[in-house]
Amino acid sequence: xxxxxxxxxxxxxxxxxxxxxxxxxxxxxxxxxxxxxxxxxxxxxxxxxxxxxxxxxxxxxxxxxxxxxxxxxxxxxxxxxxxxxxxxxxxxxxxxxxxxxxxxxxxxxxxxxxxxxxxxxxx
Amino acid sequence: xxxxxxxxxxxxxxxxxxxxxxxxxxxxxxxxxxxxxxxxxxxxxxxxxxxxxxxxxxxxxxxxxxxxxxxxxxxxxxxxxxxxxxxxxxxxxxxxxxxxxxxxxxxxxxxxxxxxxxxxxxxxxxxxxxxxxxxxxxxxxxxxxxxxxxxxxxxxxxxxxxxxxxxxxxxxxxxxxxxxxxxxxxxxxxxxxxxxxxxxxxxxxxxxxxxxxxxxxxxxxxxxxxxxxxxxxxxxxxxxxxxxxxxxxxxxxxxxxxxxxxxxxxxxxxxxxxxxxxxxxxxxxxxxxxxxxxxxxxxxxxxxxxxxxxxxxxxxxxxxxxxxxxxxxxxxxxxxxxxxxxxxxxxxxxxxxxxxxxxxxxxxxxxxxxxxxxx
Numbered sequence: 001x002x003x004x005x006x007x008x009x010x011x012x013x014x015x016x017x018x019x020x021x022x023x024x025x026x027x028x029x030x031x032x033x034x035x036x037x038x039x040x041x042x043x044x045x046x047x048x049x050x051x052x053x054x055x056x057x058x059x060x061x062x063x064x065x066x067x068x069x070x071x072x073x074x075x076x077x078x079x080x081x082x083x084x085x086x087x088x089x090x091x092x093x094x095x096x097x098x099x100x101x102x103x104x105x106x107x108x109x110x111x112x113x114x115x116x117x118x119x120x121x122x123x
Numbered sequence: 124x125x126x127x128x129x130x131x132x133x134x135x136x137x138x139x140x141x142x143x144x145x146x147x148x149x150x151x152x153x154x155x156x157x158x159x160x161x162x163x164x165x166x167x168x169x170x171x172x173x174x175x176x177x178x179x180x181x182x183x184x185x186x187x188x189x190x191x192x193x194x195x196x197x198x199x200x201x202x203x204x205x206x207x208x209x210x211x212x213x214x215x216x217x218x219x220x221x222x223x224x225x226x227x228x229x230x231x232x233x234x235x236x237x238x239x240x241x242x243x244x245x246x247x248x249x250x251x252x253x254x255x256x257x258x259x260x261x262x263x264x265x266x267x268x269x270x271x272x273x274x275x276x277x278x279x280x281x282x283x284x285x286x287x288x289x290x291x292x293x294x295x296x297x298x299x300x301x302x303x304x305x306x307x308x309x310x311x312x313x314x315x316x317x318x319x320x321x322x323x324x325x326x327x328x329x330x331x332x333x334x335x336x337x338x339x340x341x342x343x344x345x346x347x348x349x350x351x352x353x354x355x356x357x358x359x360x361x362x363x364x365x366x367x368x369x370x371x372x373x374x375x376x377x378x379x380x381x382x383x384x385x386x387x388x389x390x391x392x393x394x395x396x397x398x399x400x401x402x403x404x405x406x407x408x409x410x411x412x413x414x415x416x417x418x419x420x421x422x423x424x425x426x427x428x429x430x431x432x433x434x435x436x437x438x439x440x441x442x443x444x445x446x447x448x449x450x451x452x453x454x455x456x457x458x459x460x461x462x463x464x465x466x467x468x469x470x471x472x473x474x475x476x477x478x479x480x481x482x483x484x485x486x487x488x489x490x491x492x493x494x495x496x497x498x
Contacts, residue, residue: 032161032162032348033161033163035425035448036423036424036448038424038477057162058162058163058166058348058447058448059156059162059352059447061425061427
């Protein structure tokens with residue numbers, strides 16, 4: 001199990017040929033209190049960098065991008081009902097969706113934890 | 124984004140940093156958008172207790188001289204001459220087409236008119252006022268003074284400890300106070316829909332007075348983020364979003380701000396920029412093509428500014444100018460311009476959010492009841 005990060009401030013945790021995606025602690029802090037999420041449709045296929053969802057605080061809205069290409073296998077219904085999970089537990093209960101990887105090699109170009117920390121510090 | 128270091132700073136800049144505020148550029152100033160408590164907590168604290176806002180970026184100016192009221196009245200469709208001593212009123216500077224140059228608050232202090240305008244408009248307003256009436260009265264900008272707002276149901280309790288007598292003011296009145304040798308001018312008014320006060324004071328005393336307020340158990344600092352959600356729930360316009368030089372007072376549903384004495388048939392009817400158009404819109408002889416309304420979403424999807432609105436049969440009928448999920452309202456609320464045929468309370472419309480129709484209903488404003496103390 002490995003976790004990678006994107007410059008869009010998302011994390012992707014890979015287990016076999018599927019991965020779980022969410023927003024980072026830095027992202028939720030920058031957004032503030034999350035009040036709404038729009039999640040992708042289960043079964044739909046997206047290319048890397050496609051907009052797959054939206055996360056909104058009172059103040060701002062941000063797109064959620066696909067960190068890799070693949071098919072959505074599950075979305076976090078608990079997050080839809082309680083968007084504040086993205087603030088209180090961004091790396092755990094506040095996950096957004098699961099994706100079946102169609103091009104696992106894309107993972108290689110994503111950031112590891114320390115590279116992301118450096119990136120976020122300078123963002 | 125502008126470099127924060129190149130921005131102007133209010134007298135509370137060091138205090139904002141000490142309190143851990145997130146600073147953003149706003150109206151040429153570095154301003155606190157939120158403190159560590161966060162927008163939501165700051166919003167609720169203002170509705171439940173008392174929030175302290177730094178609004179020193181706004182423009183304060185004095186108009187003085189025997190002709191000040193008559194002169195100022197020639198720039199606005201409102202009754203300036205008839206405003207009683209120590210009373211405050213909402214005003215609108217208009218251009219020749221009846222478009223709104225700025226909205227403002229002014230008080231008749233007897234010796235002068237004390238005017239507060241929007242921060243982003245203040246230099247333009249000053250130029251406009253000086254060019255139009257500078258020969259008839261003395262226009263004195265006081266852009267270096269501090270301005271604080273203390274808002275919420277417990278604001279009066281906190282303020283009266285520092286300024287005994289503040290409790291005797293009622294909504295939209297003002298009075299001078301002295302605090303530790305500094306001259307303060309306080310009005311009972313604000314931009315949140317709550318009871319509260321705005322306090323104008325010398326820059327040198329602003330931080331000390333803000334610290335004294337923050338030492339009161341009811342008071343916490345509140346940033347621009349919550350200021351926006353509070354004013355929107357109160358149904359109040361934000362200049363630049365909900366009103367601008369392309370909107371007239373009648374289109375903006377601000378006809379209530381035009382007193383009878385300035386309307387057709389009134390004793391001092393007209394005589395302000397854009398009067399022919401505004402008065403014709405007001406009496407219906409020149410129908411408007413759009414009207415500002417409140418909207419409430421029937422689904423829990425925030426509907427933001429610039430979102431297109433369509434009728435239930437798919438015609439484009441307007442656009443949202445401000446919108447967010449109201450923390451106290453508990454649902455998405457918005458201000459928007461729609462065609463007059465869709466401006467009646469209860470009318471169903473659709474907001475097009477990311478290609479999907481979100482049903483909304485035209486609603487009366489405020490979205491959260493006002494709690495002004497009218498005495």
